[in-house]
Amino acid sequence: MPVDAFLFDKDGTLFDFAATWNGWAARVLETLAKGDRAVLEAMAEVISYDLERQAFNPDSLVIAGSNDEVAEVLAPFVADMGVEELLVFLALSAAEAELAPAVPLAAFLDSLLARGKVLGVMTNDAENSARSQLERAGVLDRFAFVAGCDSGHGAKPAPDPLLAFCKAAGVAPGRTAMVGDSRHDLEAGAAAGMLRIGVLTGLALRDELTPHADIVLPDIGHIPAWMDR
Structure with missing residues (x-):
């Protein structure tokens, strides 16, 4: 055709994908968790991110999902941000990721x-x-x-x-x-x-x-x- x-x-x-986003995700999760290991592990689990390997699993929502979907699943673990604020944070952070x-x-x-x-x-x-x-x-x-x-x-x-x-x-x-x-x-x-x-x-x-x-x-x-x- x-x-x-x-x-x-x-x-x-x-x-x-892996070279651009695996390391970025580790930094974002650490920032959002603010030193709380339990929160860090919970967020990693909901987006299927392996903290030890610092890599997304193949079934991660982040791979094909929208920013809205990612913000919605992370928001319950981020006490000082609502979904809209989290959306802005993720967008600004992603804009600065190493490509x-x-x-x-x-x-x-x-x-x-x-x-x-x-x-x-x-x-x-x-x-x-x-x-x-x-x-x-x-x-x-x-x-x-x-x-x-x-x-x-x-x-x-x-x-x-x-x-x-x-x-x-x-x-x-x-x-x-x-x-x-x-x-x-x-x-x-x-x-x-x-x-x-x-x-x-x-x-x-x-x-x-x-x-x-x-x-x-x-x-x-x-x-x-x-x-x-």
């Missing part, structure tokens, strides 16, 4: 733009965090559309934010590829009628993604070669 546009997930797709691009992003994105493709980002993170991270990576200007779970289009796995990209970019869903590292990404792509490309730079294994994807690639850097085939 010809592809005119690519809509990318952010974490685990444009940026390697680990899955591939050299500028060169990769420029190669797609040179082929005439329209590019977008849809993440279940906050839009402000996404824009900040893409700007820090030096690639924000490559995208015609950047949306988060708080942008007014909803969150994945619903198809609405994906269809919002198509409308904004003037591309047909049937000629658009959703690229992501989780079932939420691929299920949203299926619901929107898009081609689905899974990548292995998140925590999901190939066997988990294959039933939901048209193709599974090691990382986004393999997309140009896949198109040439």
Whole structure:
């Protein structure tokens, strides 16, 4: 199927999930726990984060969930913040996370733009965090559309934010590829009628993604070669 546009997930797709977020999460949980080990352990449990390994487990809500969902499960353990305050804290903290691009992003994105493709980002993170991270990576200007779970289009796995990209970019869903590292990404792509490309730079294994994807690639850097085939 010809592809005119690519809509990318952010974490685990444009940026390697574990390298970017495992250490960040340890610091955030420590900050929120304020030295209370019981609170630290309780928060780690509800988001399925292994404190010893300092790593998310593959079933963690954080991998594909929205910021709203993460804030709601953490809020009962954070006495001095409500859900809205916690949302702001998480968004501001995430905007400053150390980024680990899955591939050299500028060169990769420029190669797609040179082929005439329209590019977008849809993440279940906050839009402000996404824009900040893409700007820090030096690639924000490559995208015609950047949306988060708080942008007014909803969150994945619903198809609405994906269809919002198509409308904004003037591309047909049937000629658009959703690229992501989780079932939420691929299920949203299926619901929107898009081609689905899974990548292995998140925590999901190939066997988990294959039933939901048209193709599974090691990382986004393999997309140009896949198109040439």
